[in-house]
Every structure is written in C-alpha cells, then in structure tokens.
Amino acid sequence: MLTPSLCFRPFTGTLSISESYRHIDHFMAAFNLTYSDPSTFTLIGIPGLEAAHVWISIPFSTFYIISLLGNFMLLYVVGKEQTLHKPMYLLLCMLALTDIVTPTFVVPKALGIFWFNLKGITMAGCLTRMFFLHMFSVMHSATLLTMAFDRYAAICNPLRYATILISTQIAKLGLVGLIRAVLFILPLPLLLSRQPFCAKCIITHTQCEHIAVAKMVCGDIIITRIYGLVLMFVINGFDLTLIALSYGLIIKAILRISSKNAHQKALNTCTAHICVMLTYYIPSLFxxxxxxxxxxxxxxxxxxxxxxxxxxPPMLNPIIYGVKTKELRDKVGKYTCCRR
Structure with a gap:
C-alpha cells in the first residue's frame, strides 16, 4: 500500500506537455510505481492468512447459511401466523431483514475472494457496498431502540399498549429509522468519492469498510475520520442511552410485579432483548x-x-428469540414438526 507522499498527482507547473511527462516518468521509475486505474480497487481478503482462505471460508459460509435459514424461518412463521401479527414480532421481522441484508453485502464477496481469487471491485461498487453496509447497521441499531421502547410500553403501560404501538406506528418508526440511516451514512461515500486515491488501491480487508477504504486516500482524511468517529459515538451513544433508560424503567416496573408468572414472563422477554443488544453493541463498539x-x-x-x-449477531438473534420467547418457539415447533 502506498503512503500519501508517494501518490501520483497531476503536474500543475508551467512546463511543456512533453517535459511534464518526462518528469512523471522519472518520478514513477524512481519509486518503482506503475500507472493503474484509480477507479478499480483490490480487496485482498485477510492479509497473512492467504494460505488458509479456503479453511476460513468454512465458518464464514456456515454462519451465513445458519443466519439465512434462521431469519427466513422467523419471517415465514410470523407471516403465516395471525396470532404473531403484533408489534413485538413485526419489529422482530424488521430485525431479521437487516440481519439478512447486512452480511449479504460482505459474505458473497468474501467467499469470491477465498474460493476464486476474485479480488477486483470498482470504486463505485465499493462505495455503494460501503453505504448499504453501514446504512443497514444504523437501521439495525434503530430497530433495537424501537424494540426497547416496545418492551417499555408493554410492561410499564400495559393498558395503553394497544393504542401506543400499532402497525402503522411501527411502519412510521421504521421509515424514520431508514431516513436517519440514509442521512447519517450518505456523507461517508460522498466525502471519499471526492478524494484522490493512491495509484495502487489495495484494500487490506474482505469488505469495503469505511476506515479500510479511507486509508487508500492520498489526501488529508482528517474530516472523514472525525465524521466517522462522531457518527459512531452519536448513533451508538444516543441509541444506547435511550435503551439503557428504557430498560432501567422496565426493570423498576418488573420488580413491582407481584404475580410470579407475570414477573417471569416479562423477565424472559427482556432477557432475550438484552442478549440480542449485547451481541450487537459490544462487538460493534469493539x-x-x-x-x-x-x-x-x-x-x-x-x-x-x-x-x-x-x-x-445475525446468526444468534433468531436462535435467542426462538429459545427465550415461548409463543414464537411453539409456532416454530409447529411448522418444523409438520415438515417432518
């Protein structure tokens, strides 16, 4: 990977065209550089482990297949069962959709690198993947926040729950989450698309992750890096603060419940949500x-x-909800038993 000081830039002096090209040729020869198409990037996969790419592809593909099967099963069961057409399960479907789409922008390309050495990708294609990858990650966070609010309304205001969250409200919240994700993430590819990239744009990654692509820029990326950091702390910080506040009130309300059955049911539901949030936010921040x-x-x-x-997380989410949510577990068991 070239350092910014070795990146090729157009000559802007007062020399003639032929003299300019001679200076450029001397420069390129001195640093052993070659001309390349700046609109083409190369994803090299996992540097240092190229010999193990085929073996690494086994857990990659396994996790991805399990994730697809689990999330599509959740969507199918909720879609077929009228009794599951409730805000909680509609939000689970939104979460399942993000869990299907997000790894799909990573795994197929990674397997192409591991199996067939398909490392090339256009700059436009890379920036597009980066946009959708981060956009759906922000959508995922928004969905988890909405799910925390749903549990707060169900446990702390059970009598008004049916009027607070209805299907149209869920759709509106989903639209707000989508608009927020687009507005926050769109500047990332736009900022990078206006930057000059190095002559050899080699991305040491399996995916077009923002920081990995930003390291290929020959110019100053301080604004891009600051925006990325601010974005991470603003979105995760804002969402986590509201989620923590919601669950603080939820736990306070659960402790007041006198019925052991109701207490256990509320605790099981919250445990599933907390497990899903921990599996997402801790690895994300780390x-x-x-x-x-x-x-x-x-x-x-x-x-x-x-x-x-x-x-x-996309692989574990349907498993966690299937195990911890009795109503969903019973419906999934009904369809799996019928298929046998």
Missing part, C-alpha cells in the same frame, strides 16, 4: 474502536473481528 486505533494490532485479527461482528 470492532470500530480497533479499526480507528489499530496500532500494534495484527491486521488479520482486526479483519476477522470485523467480519465476525457482521456474521455472529
């Missing part, structure tokens, strides 16, 4: 911080952690 401050950490460790963060 992965982002490692990418921002990666000095002294081996590149392959950073890349594997970033990939696992996008693979493991």
């Amino acid at each position: 992965s982002n911080l490692i990418h921002q401050f990666s000095q002294g950490i081996a590149p392959h460790i950073r890349i594997i952690l970033a990939d696992l963060y996008l693979l493991i």
